[in-house]
């Protein structure tokens with residue numbers, strides 16, 4: 001039996017992970033599940049999977065969680081400390097699927113127990129890549145990619161000489177507004193931005209796909225994960241979302257990973273790694289798909305994308321600044337306070353401001369937190385001014 005914990009169990013990735021675990025009940029023992037506001041789902045899954053502990057990130061919901069778990073014998077916890085406690089419970093495999101930089105501290109706590117961390121929470125790698133990787137190395141922990149593009153790169157690299165990699169191409173669906181006239185983008189609403197053409201995901205990543213902030217995060221994530229130079233990373237718009245990424249080698253060969261747009265493939269790969277097991281995902285019918293299209297992203301439609309290269313060139317705490325500005329701008333868009341295109345404009349300005357005062361020297365959890373906090377305040381000030 002492998003002992004598994006899921007951080008962010010009530011979300012889209014968390015639920016897909018539990019779906020896979022439910023199909024192999026003899027192989028997995030659930031240690032801890034964490035969630036946020038969705039107490040009903042958290043308690044239901046904690047009971048169903050016989051978890052030892054269930055934790056909500058919201059301290060004010062502890063009583064509600066306790067009542068929902070009454071009589072089950074499952075320990076209930078709430079708040080930041082309890083999230084860390086859940087991540088510290090001994091487990092062989094921990095899914096990091098909290099949304100946003102909120103996933104960083106529990107992710108670090110998980111790595112400190114020297115376990116395998118399946119990383120969906122790209123924001124933690126963008127904001128604090130060097131810290132996360134150094135923590136994993138120090139404690140003998142392993143980080144496996146869950147983002148479909150990074151899982152694709154990881155799979156394409158299996159058995160290859162890393163030194164022979166020339167470039168990596170990450171594909172993007174183009175999101176909800178790929179075919180919308182450019183003139184409409186200033187007025188698109190939250191509802192339409194929250195609908196993805198190919199993938200069924202949480203609201204925040206879906207909106208980030210429409211703006212391509214998600215792809216910008218993934219470019220930085222690829223640099224950190226695979227130790228690439230920024231010049232080695234390319235992005236192509238691929239509306240079919242069948243090819244998730246390609247790796248180009250110095251002999252001119254390209255290895256493409258082709259698969260269905262179902263996160264259970266990438267999650268299942270990380271769950272079963274280094275083995276491949278049956279997964280309940282659709283098998284692609286390439287004849288029915290008929291064609292695979294690739295185009296260069298239009299910088300006028302996706303101004304957020306180029307910021308990824310500015311962040312990578314700046315290095316240091318630039319990722320923490322960029323991620324915080326992006327998260328805050330998204331909060332404001334979802335709340336209806338700013339328009340869709342204002343997000344990238346504001347993040348670009350906050351990044352320029354933040355880089356002037358970015359801390360030099362060693363990255364610690366404290367320096368990342370401070371950058372995050374200051375940048376959020378800066379973005380709020382930019383909106384008011």
Ligand code: NDP
Pocket residue numbers: 007008009010011012013014034035036037038039057096097098099100102103120121122123146147148199200201202203204205263
């Ligand atoms: P969801 O919004 O669906 O789920 C997020 C999870 O995090 C929920 O369990 C939520 O709890 C919990 N949560 C929210 N806020 C906090 C907080 N402040 N502290 C602790 N927990 C919190 O997100 P997704 O599943 O879509 O995405 C999760 C991560 O995976 C993100 O980093 C995303 O970028 C990445 N990812 C997602 C993909 C997808 O297909 N969805 C694909 C690739 C990467 P609750 O719902 O109970 O409030």
